[in-house]
Amino acid sequence: MQLATMPLDRVPVVSLDLETTGLRARSDRIIQIGAISGGDELARFDVLVNPGVAIPAASTRIHGIDDAMVADADALPLVLPRLRDHVAGNLILGFNIGFDLAVLEAEAERHGLDWGWSAALCLRQLASRLLGPEAMMILGDLEPLAAHFDVPVAARHTALGDAAITLSIFHRMLPSLAAQGIVTLGDAWREVAKLDDLRRANVTAGWIDVAAAHAAAQDHAPLARIDPYPYSHRIADLMLERPVILPPEATLGSAAAAMNDSATDCVFVGADASRIAGLVSERDIVRQVCQPVSDATRVRQLPLGSIMSSP
Structure with a gap:
């Protein structure tokens, strides 16, 4: 075997x-x-x-x-x-x-x-x-x-x-x-x-x-x-039909939970699909949590609008 x-x-x-x-x-x-x-x-x-x-x-x-x-x-x-x-x-x-x-x-x-x-x-x-x-x-x-x-x-x-x-x-x-x-x-x-x-x-x-x-x-x-x-993968296997979109006031903790639930590596930030302001990736989250353990709660409450990458 x-x-x-x-x-x-x-x-x-x-x-x-x-x-x-x-x-x-x-x-x-x-x-x-x-x-x-x-x-x-x-x-x-x-x-x-x-x-x-x-x-x-x-x-x-x-x-x-x-x-x-x-x-x-x-x-x-x-x-x-x-x-x-x-x-x-x-x-x-x-x-x-x-x-x-x-x-x-x-x-x-x-x-x-x-x-x-x-x-x-x-x-x-x-x-x-x-x-x-x-x-x-x-x-x-x-x-x-x-x-x-x-x-x-x-x-x-x-x-x-x-x-x-x-x-x-x-x-x-x-x-x-x-x-x-x-x-x-x-x-x-x-x-x-x-x-x-x-x-x-x-x-x-x-x-x-x-x-x-x-x-x-x-x-x-x-x-x-x-x-x-x-x-070794088709685009259809990798792309989400409906991307995950969160509002700018959503928190880093909620973004991490959304990525986990949807098995995706990033979330889009915006009011809706026609008004995307930026995105937050796993790497953005990791960059923010490289802080002392005492700051963990504060970091999880950061709004996505303050850490997102945008054009």
């Missing part, structure tokens, strides 16, 4: 996470790899990696790994083949997994190593489709999402710890996903493919667009950088 047709609770999953020297996918180095899979017996992969470069102090403050801890660790050429064997044939799950896969791809190219993966799924993208954009404004990080699904948080900011948290959240999400008709891996892939703004932001940051790459990307590396989404 192909992975895409398998129910999510039967898909062989390996949850993967990396700790790195920084957040630049193409140039920063791996210093720890953690992977964990479910089944009858948990299989763990937990390895420190000597990056061959100094670990910045700012990174050490986050994950606690310094140069002394990796001084005697194996270099990546000795580790990556073991990881490749560990994940072979499994769905690779991760929180913002597009970053981790981009780092692994860059490291493999840097060392001239063979690296490939068959299928991947981003937990954050899946949660965005399940919970909606308004909820993800608050639950957009791993810890809040874990709290939402009553998953204990342990060994945070270690590769294995974060991988274990991610896998537990995924298992807790399955009943809610099934209730929304997201039953198979193919269903999940179709849902996350709708997150155009989030996918575009990930690609801009240099991450791999796992929503577009449902099969092994290594044999088609040049094509993997081209988003096939526009070429």
Whole structure:
């Protein structure tokens, strides 16, 4: 049975996470790899990696790994083949997994190593489709999402710890996903493919667009950088017959709720279809909510007329 047709609770999953020297996918180095899979017996992969470069102090403050801890660790050429064997044939799950896969791809190219993966799924993208954009404004990080699904948080900011948290959240999400008709891996892939703004932001940051790459990307590396989404959908599949129109005095919170209910990425602002003054997109909402949590209530009450984009 192909992975895409398998129910999510039967898909062989390996949850993967990396700790790195920084957040630049193409140039920063791996210093720890953690992977964990479910089944009858948990299989763990937990390895420190000597990056061959100094670990910045700012990174050490986050994950606690310094140069002394990796001084005697194996270099990546000795580790990556073991990881490749560990994940072979499994769905690779991760929180913002597009970053981790981009780092692994860059490291493999840097060392001239063979690296490939068959299928991947981003937990954050899946949660965005399940919970909606308004909820993800608050639950957009791993810890809040874990709290939402009553998953204990342990060994945070270690590769294995974060991988274990991610896998537990995924298992807790399955009943809610099934209730929304997201039953198979193919269903999940179709849902996350709708997150155009989030996918575009990930690609801009240099991450791999796992929503577009449902099969092994290594044999088609040049094509993997081209988003096939526009070429695999008809305009009628993407357009709404009746666009969502809200008045200028409607609030940011109501716009987020309307986007979630209509599965759209933006709303038009105006009195009616003949008097459109502008639009508000998911990105506009994200830009406004990049505020302290204490400002969340105020931000949700912002009128759309004050934040809309207009000609």
